[in-house]
Amino acid sequence: MNEFVEWQSLANVVIFGILVGAGLPALFALGVRIIAGPGARDEAGRVSTGRLIAGWTCFGVTIIAILGAVAYIAAGGH
Amino acid sequence: MTEPLLLVLVVATALAFDFTNGFHDTGNAMATSIATRALKPKQAVLLSASLNLVGAFLSLTVAATIATGIIDANIVTLEVVLAGLVGGIVWNLITWLFGIPSSSSHALIGGVVGAALAAAGSQGVLWTGLTAKVLIPALVAPIVAILVGTIGTWLVARFTRDVEQEQNDKMFRWGQIGSASLVSLAHGTNDAQKSMGIILLALIAAGAVPQDSGVPFWVILSCALAMAIGTYTGGWRVIRTLGKGLVELESRQGMAAETSSAAVILLSSHFGYSLSTTHVATGSILGSGVGMKGASVRWSVAGRMFLAWMITVPAAALVGAACLWLDLLIGGTAGSYVVFGLLLVVSGGIFAWSRRKPVNHSNVNDDWDPAAESESFVAESVASHTPQAMTVKKKRLRKAKKALRKREQAEAAELAAYEAELAQSADADTSSASDVDPDSVGAPVVSKRKDEE
Numbered sequence: 122m123n124e125f126v127e128w129q130s131l132a133n134v135v136i137f138g139i140l141v142g143a144g145l146p147a148l149f150a151l152g153v154r155i156i157a158g159p160g161a162r163d164e165a166g167r168v169s170t171g172r173l174i175a176g177w178t179c180f181g182v183t184i185i186a187i188l189g190a191v192a193y194i195a196a197g198g199h
Numbered sequence: 200m201t202e203p204l205l206l207v208l209v210v211a212t213a214l215a216f217d218f219t220n221g222f223h224d225t226g227n228a229m230a231t232s233i234a235t236r237a238l239k240p241k242q243a244v245l246l247s248a249s250l251n252l253v254g255a256f257l258s259l260t261v262a263a264t265i266a267t268g269i270i271d272a273n274i275v276t277l278e279v280v281l282a283g284l285v286g287g288i289v290w291n292l293i294t295w296l297f298g299i300p301s302s303s304s305h306a307l308i309g310g311v312v313g314a315a316l317a318a319a320g321s322q323g324v325l326w327t328g329l330t331a332k333v334l335i336p337a338l339v340a341p342i343v344a345i346l347v348g349t350i351g352t353w354l355v356a357r358f359t360r361d362v363e364q365e366q367n368d369k370m371f372r373w374g375q376i377g378s379a380s381l382v383s384l385a386h387g388t389n390d391a392q393k394s395m396g397i398i399l400l401a402l403i404a405a406g407a408v409p410q411d412s413g414v415p416f417w418v419i420l421s422c423a424l425a426m427a428i429g430t431y432t433g434g435w436r437v438i439r440t441l442g443k444g445l446v447e448l449e450s451r452q453g454m455a456a457e458t459s460s461a462a463v464i465l466l467s468s469h470f471g472y473s474l475s476t477t478h479v480a481t482g483s484i485l486g487s488g489v490g491m492k493g494a495s496v497r498w499s500v501a502g503r504m505f506l507a508w509m510i511t512v513p514a515a516a517l518v519g520a521a522c523l524w525l526d527l528l529i530g531g532t533a534g535s536y537v538v539f540g541l542l543l544v545v546s547g548g549i550f551a552w553s554r555r556k557p558v559n560h561s562n563v564n565d566d567w568d569p570a571a572e573s574e575s576f577v578a579e580s581v582a583s584h585t586p587q588a589m590t591v592k593k594k595r596l597r598k599a600k601k602a603l604r605k606r607e608q609a610e611a612a613e614l615a616a617y618e619a620e621l622a623q624s625a626d627a628d629t630s631s632a633s634d635v636d637p638d639s640v641g642a643p644v645v646s647k648r649k650d651e652e
Contacts, residue, residue: 125331126339130472134463135343137470142462142483143351146455149374150358157366158359187377190465194388195257 145183152179205532206405208539209277210398212284214425215542217394219291220303221251221429224390226438227300227460227480228382231453231487233563234442237372240433240560246376247383248431254387255423268328269308270315277404278526279314280397281535285542286310286519290511292549298436298444298558299507302475304393308333309515317520317527329512332473337508340474341482344463348486351455356491359451371450378457385464386476387426394422435558441481443564444500446488456480456487478508 155161156176161168168176228250229243238246287307294301308329315323359367398418402408408415442448448456460476460483467474481504488496525541526534 125327125335127331127472130467130470131339131343133470134467134472134474135346137466138343138347138459138463139350141466142347142459143354143455145462146351146374146458147354147358149371149454149458150355150451153367153370154358154362157370158362183374184377187381190381190461191384193465193469194254194385 141186145186148179149183152176152183155179202532203405205277205535206401206407208535209281209284209401212281212288212539212542213394213397213401214421216284216288216291216303216307216397217391217422217425218429218432219288219295220390220394221248221426222432222434223291223295223300223303223429223437224386224476225430225433226441227476228379228386228457230438230441230480231448231456231484232375232379233438234448235368235372235375235450235453236564237375237450237453240435240438240563243379244431244433244560246380248427250380250383251387251391251430252423252427254384255391255426256419257384257388269325269332270311271319271323271325274315274319274323275311275400275404276318277401278523278535279311279318280401280404281538282314282317282519282522282526283307283311284397285522285538286313286515286517288542289518289545290515292546293514294507294511295434295436296549296553297507298440299504300437300441300477300481301504301507301511302337302477303390305333305337305475305508305511306515307393309512310519312512313516313519313521314523316516317523333512336472336474337478337511340463340467340478341485341505341508343467343474344459344479344482345486345489347463348456348459348483349490350486351459352452352487352490355451355455368450371454374454375450375457378454378461381461382457382464382476382480383430385461387423389468389476391422391426394425395419398422433560435560435563436553439558439563440500440504441484443566444497445481445484446491446494446496448484448487452487452491452494455490456483459483459486 153176155172156168161172163169225244225247229238229247232238233240233243284307287303287310290301290306290309291303294306312324312329395414395418399408399412399414402415402418403410403412446452460480463474463479463483464476467479481501485496485501488494522538522541526538528534529537
């Protein structure tokens with residue numbers, strides 16, 4: 122079967138696909154939870170600075186990943 | 200030197216293929232954003248079209264080859280290319296008519312393979328390459344994407360289960376638009392280059408440009424435009440199937456699905472195991488239904504789709520082969536003109552047929568018609584009420600039916616026995632009418648009373 126399926130590449134796609142393709146949404150969801158989840162707002166209805174920083178770090182990583190992907194496409198690496 | 204008109208014909212057909220490619224694949228990137236109303240339908244196709252246009256200019260590493268390693272490069276002539284393109288276009292249009300997302304590149308490869316078969320027989324096709332690069336990836340792509348999409352959606356749903364729905368929608372909307380844009384961009388880069396490659400190949404074959412020429416600017420521009428216009432026209436039928444037909448989507452699922460698509464598409468080409476954008480996007484959307492608690496996946500729709508993917512290559516090949524035969528039968532450039540004319544007629548026919556029940560930006564998000572699918576009707580009613588209460592396990596239903604049948608049989612048997620007894624006692628009455636025995640008359644009555652208790 123090795124002639125027909127490149128197991129090595131396929132395994133890479135699956136492993137990194139799960140890491141990136143499932144990890145990034147999860148990270149984004151974590152950011153949403155930190156900023157808008159239960160207990161995020163104090164009595165005054167404000168979100169604490171710590172939470173904002175943590176949440177935006179999550180979003181930041183996602184945004185950087187997207188920009189990185191654009192750069193990757195532009196560099197012709199596909 | 201080939202006749203200039205033939206060259207023009209091939210270039211026009213390649214651009215037409217590029218158009219159907221854009222128009223067929225809009226849904227891969229934008230269906231989820233349209234279905235979850237993160238973007239209005241018109242906005243979504245405009246965004247996707249612009250990104251496809253930009254993507255086409257982004258990277259210009261065009262190889263002047265098509266179907267490398269799949270067909271014998273020595274038999275590629277303008278006629279073969281033309282027949283292959285016609286096969287690809289016709290299959291794209293047919294699947295569009297039925298709203299089935301199918302891979303445009305597979306359709307093109309199928310068309311070219313068919314033409315190669317017709318031109319050179321079975322040694323014109325490299326069967327191992329065809330199996331390893333096209334047929335098996337078509338099976339693998341949805342599985343990988345379903346896996347990634349499921350895990351992503353499950354994680355997202357888990358992290359945000361106690362976040363207010365309104366907040367979720369508001370934030371994930373942005374994530375969704377970002378990831379969908381990435382898919383559009385990748386598509387523009389990858390797929391516009393295929394058409395550029397074909398046109399370059401035709402130009403070289405016709406001697407219009409030197410052998411080692413780069414891609415002329417007008418080719419890049421026209422390919423980018425053809426694909427962008429195709430995308431903007433919007434294959435609403437395909438968008439509808441992807442966005443509404445498979446899974447009822449919400450923003451969280453849409454975001455997870457698009458990110459999974461973008462990641463798998465980019466990673467697969469990075470690792471040199473190219474998977475079709477369409478197959479990956481569809482798989483991710485299915486995965487987003489599997490990973491979400493309480494979401495129903497219309498597997499009947501998905502099954503029809505998988506079937507279409509399996510026959511994409513043979514069907515396009517059939518059209519490609521038929522076109523080449525016709526071309527050679529008539530002979531010379533006249534054959535190519537006839538093939539081109541036939542393409543126009545068929546396309547016109549399919550378009551006219553589609554007008555009978557148009558799908559466009561105004562009705563693309565209408566509810567999926569459950570009456571058309573008995574299976575999904577149950578899924579729909581289950582999904583919109585309380586799933587736990589309404590789930591009927593087939594096994595339990597069978598058991599209940601069996602018990603009911605048994606009870607009925609028992610009752611029928613009892614009734615029959617009672618009637619028989621009654622008849623017997625009546626017989627006994629008539630036969631021994633003279634000597635009256637009070638016991639024999641009384642007995643059935645007693646037994647009946649026992650039954651009632």
